[in-house]
Amino acid sequence: MPVKIKQKTLTAGRTHYRQLNEEIRELVNKGVTDFTIKQCTGQRYIATALEGDLSFDIYGVPGQDLGAFMRGPRIHIHNNAQDGVGNTMDDGRVIIDGIAGDVIGYAMRGGEIFIRGDVGYRVGIHMKAYLEHQPKIVIGGKAGDFLGEYMAGGIILLLGMFSDKPDAPVAGRNLGTGMHGGVIYVRGEMPEAQLGPGLSAQPADEEDFKIIESLVEDYAKELKLDSKDILSDNFVKIRPFSHRPYANLYVPC
Structure with a gap:
């Protein structure tokens, strides 16, 4: 044979x-x-x-x-990678040594996307959890506007460390606009003015840190980075106040 x-x-x-x-x-x-x-x-x-x-x-x-x-x-x-990496991805892992474009992880339902550098606009838009699947995106650099827009599930971890834009904020405008599920973790501080409406930002607690630590260890191993250095700062957890942020905009039947 x-x-x-x-x-x-x-x-x-x-x-x-x-x-x-x-x-x-x-x-x-x-x-x-x-x-x-x-x-x-x-x-x-x-x-x-x-x-x-x-x-x-x-x-x-x-x-x-x-x-x-x-x-x-x-x-x-x-x-580097262009736009739309992991569009409606169900499972698997994507590792990007450089930067990535817009709408990374659109409607992603499982697996991981690890990016060493910066990303563009609307990363993680419509991201959602599906049964036992929990999608995860780790961004080593900074993000453009509308990160996590309409996010319904999963985890986005934004580190802001490996960026070629030292003077830019860690994320652009309206982070998490329309977000009604999942969680966004940000290393360091996240100004309230950059958050979309209906979101709260608070320090990550012990349970959050366990999740962050596990994710960082995988990320650092894939990209040959120092996980201890990444974990040496505090993290902020961003979540929606409600799973129906725009419920009051609709006329009840």
Whole structure:
């Protein structure tokens, strides 16, 4: 019987994203589980809707919606990432060595996204917990406006440490606008003026710190960072006052 190849190296280069993704799917169907993708130049939808114990090492900058709808694969991007990473992701882990764009983790329902640097706008929008799944996003740098907008579940941990914007606030305007579930943890301080309406910010307690510590240890291990340094400051917990923040805007039936 022929020996099944488990590992495959692909060179993306100028390959059209459809061709690249078709090739990946064909290889998965043949039993390949570990991929190295070199010279990635903005190809979209890599690993979208893939399931199972698959691994991707990506060199270059992948395009939008990487890991969308995926359920299980592990993706390590050895560079920056564009918008929409982990769109409606169910499970798996994405590690990004650099910065990432907007709407990271849109409607994410499980798994983890670990980002070393800054992120753009509306990260974690519509993020939600699903059955036993608890999605998690850790941002090592700073975030743009509307972080955690309409968040319904899961955890966002914002560190503000590894940023190329030293003079910017840790997050932009209206953090957590419309948030009605889940929790956002911020390392250091979070000015009340930056919070969306209906949110409270208070020091993380002992139970919160256990959650933060576990998440930081995973994050630091993946990105080869010092977990003790990350955990050396205080953390703030941000949650909504109500799970129905806009209930009073609707006419009762």
